[in-house]
Amino acid sequence: MPDHRPQTMLDRGAFWTPVPDWSTATLDGNGWSARVVPNLHRLLVSGNLETALANLAPDTPSIGLWQISEGNIQALRIGRDRMLLTSVDPLAAEPGWNAEGYAVSLADDAYCTLELQGPKLRSLLEEMTFVDLEGESSSAATLVCGQLALLHSTADKQVWVHVETPLATFIWHWLERR
Amino acid sequence: MQLFSCPFCGPRDETEFTFGGEAGKIRPEPAPEVSAEDWSKYLHRVGNPRGATSEIWVHQTCGEYFLMERDTVSHVVSTTNALRKS
Numbered sequence: 001m002p003d004h005r006p007q008t009m010l011d012r013g014a015f016w017t018p019v020p021d022w023s024t025a026t027l028d029g030n031g032w033s034a035r036v037v038p039n040l041h042r043l044l045v046s047g048n049l050e051t052a053l054a055n056l057a058p059d060t061p062s063i064g065l066w067q068i069s070e071g072n073i074q075a076l077r078i079g080r081d082r083m084l085l086t087s088v089d090p091l092a093a094e095p096g097w098n099a100e101g102y103a104v105s106l107a108d109d110a111y112c113t114l115e116l117q118g119p120k121l122r123s124l125l126e127e128m129t130f131v132d133l134e135g136e137s138s139s140a141a142t143l144v145c146g147q148l149a150l151l152h153s154t155a156d157k158q159v160w161v162h163v164e165t166p167l168a169t170f171i172w173h174w175l176e177r178r
Numbered sequence: 179m180q181l182f183s184c185p186f187c188g189p190r191d192e193t194e195f196t197f198g199g200e201a202g203k204i205r206p207e208p209a210p211e212v213s214a215e216d217w218s219k220y221l222h223r224v225g226n227p228r229g230a231t232s233e234i235w236v237h238q239t240c241g242e243y244f245l246m247e248r249d250t251v252s253h254v255v256s257t258t259n260a261l262r263k264s
Contacts, residue, residue: 065187078239078240078241079240079241079242080186080241080262082241130179130191132189135188135190137188138187138188139184139186139239139240141239141240142190142194143191143194143239148239
């Protein structure tokens with residue numbers, strides 16, 4: 001029997017590229033590998049960052065571009081008055097405005113963190129971004145594969161790239177095609 | 179590729195920046211009393227100088243708005259200064 005139902009609505013299900021299963025996704029390139037850092041907690045903080053850091057993560061240094069962050073908490077500087085705090089364990093923070101002059105937003109799922117490492121990491125990064133990694137920039141924010149991202153080291157020949165979650169798929173497919 | 183110097187981040191590639199407008203262009207106030215001609219002048223008339231100019235730019239990755247003094251002929255950037263006091 002012919003199907004007389006109107007065929008006017010486009011099936012957009014196949015329009016978007018498939019999202020990898022981040023719990024198992026890994027890539028092995030020529031001299032580099034990639035994976036997603038699982039289960040990170042994230043807070044976006046704006047305003048008086050000095051006070052915010054003292055309250056939320058004492059003795060945690062502010063991390064700029066290419067700088068090495070160590071430990072279980074990273075205070076990643078985005079701009080003059082904005083940073084992203086990432087941590088293995090949840091930080092004790094009330095979302096909203098704090099009377100001491102800063103605001104906190106929960107951002108656990110807002111960002112995805114890609115870990116890249118390997119002996120040829122540097123040549124990979126030179127394709128991913130124009131930025132001068134040795135420029136000692138105060139901000140970890142730059143363009144990675146043309147997308148806004150936070151870029152810093154966690155060890156020798158190992159970096160973390162924090163991107164807004166919807167952009168992670170794009171960057172992952174970029175890496176797959178490299 | 180040209181480098182601009184963000185007052186907070188330092189030198190970054192030009193692709194990270196966006197033009198924000200002519201410096202010193204004051205929005206006419208109060209709005210209800212501004213004539214159509216003055217609105218038009220504010221919105222559409224630009225100096226577009228040949229040579230030295232002062233402009234507002236924004237560094238997209240960090241959100242910093244700043245004043246840039248540059249030359250529209252040689253493309254030399256002489257200074258960039260934050261618009262904020264702290």
